[in-house]
Amino acid sequence: MLLKYKNFFSVLGLWIIFGSIIGIVVGSTTTFLLETNDYLGDDIRLKRDWLIFLLPFGGIIIGYIYMNYGKVFLNNTWNDTAKLNNLVIDSVHGKKEVPRRMGPIVYFGTFITVLFGGSTGREGAAVQMGGSVAATVNKFFKVNKFDKKILMMSGISAGFGAAFGAPITGAVFGMEMTALGKLKFEALVPCLTASFVGHYITTAAWGHKHEEFIIQTVPEISIITFIIVILLSIIFSLISVLYCQLRHWIEKFSEKVFKKNHMKRAFFGGIVIVVLTLMVNSQDYNGRGLQMLEQSFIEDVPPFAFLAKLIFTAVTLGTGFVGGEAIPLFFIGATLGNTLHTLIDLPMSFLAALGLIAVFSGGTNTPIAAFLLAMEMFDGKGLEYFFVACIVSYLFSGHHGLWPSQKIYEPKSRLYNTLRAETIENVETKKKL
Structure with missing residues (x-):
């Protein structure tokens, strides 16, 4: 019995440590992403309308990077960073690996897109950087196969929590994003740790202020x-x-x-x-x-x-x-x-x-x-x-x-007549056939 509790607290401690490391790194890199994007989008692009005409050439640069540096052969399979969040989801399911270079590549691509006026957000880059950081932690500490998936979820949580200033949401988002109808609550501790640490590094340590949306009036319940x-x-x-x-x-x-x-x-x-x-x-x-x-x-x-x-x-x-x-x-x-x-x-x-x-x-x-x-x-x-x-x-x-790579562990309703363990991509393909 004593050995069981010793192992339990040992694993719990490692998850908290790994989650904290991921949160610190992702919180810092996400702050860089947010501040740089604000500068490129608000201080530069909005004051220079002509930059929109350079967007096609920015696309060539992004395409060149992904075609020449975006594909990495790991664990006997090609991993294409151009798949973005889908690659992160596949890595949680053990199908693919997130290359360490994914984070820097997606940041640079996001900066180009924002600078020249592409219509997009920025949190996707934070989530993918989270996946890249988690993959690096997995490899550096030689984490076992089971815990790899949990730490990948933690990377997602850290990226989302830091990008939106919503640490509780980030913790659950890391578990919920990858699959429909299933939450792996075992990942709650590292996801919660990574999300809260990422959030507080972004806001308290680096002083980034998130946008606020205020509801003036809520109708009475009826x-x-x-x-x-x-x-x-x-x-x-x-x-x-x-x-x-x-x-x-x-x-x-x-x-x-x-x-x-x-x-x-x-x-x-x-x-x-x-x-x-x-x-x-x-x-x-x-x-x-x-x-x-x-x-x-x-x-x-x-x-x-x-x-x-x-x-x-x-x-x-x-x-x-x-x-x-x-x-x-x-x-x-x-x-x-x-x-x-x-x-x-x-x-x-x-x-x-x-x-x-x-x-x-x-x-x-x-x-x-x-x-x-x-x-x-x-x-x-x-x-x-x-x-x-x-x-x-x-x-x-x-x-x-x-994200077509999301796996359907449990259909939303029996009326949809969908098989379990199918991905959204497979379901849509079968419907067309």
């Missing part, structure tokens, strides 16, 4: 309001499916047309973004679009802003540019909620917040993390409505999502 929230959540979930499907279709189409030549794909995608920017005569949908995202909580935005951002981001990431998809999902959901305010007699900031969280839940297939994000982001306001919105959006989005 059956009618709950019904409206459910109906709206279905709409938000369908929008998340539309984005995911369009983004994946563009990726497959561009790979087919350009025969998987990353340089040609990104160059063409850059041209399309330039044309779209000239057509709308605005750069509101380039970069993160944070200004309009914040505006959607306090005043009217263009009624079709959500659709414009959806198309801009799908083209940017679908043709090989690099960046995160959470902020674009926030933008799409919040601006759609803002637009629906003209039709529905509910507070504008509440509808914007509801759209932000529901679209994120449906797109990422992480309803628990999405609910916790709402609690951390909006100080616990409207928790009953957000809980319902997350669950409804998750269910109605079906087996679609941002």
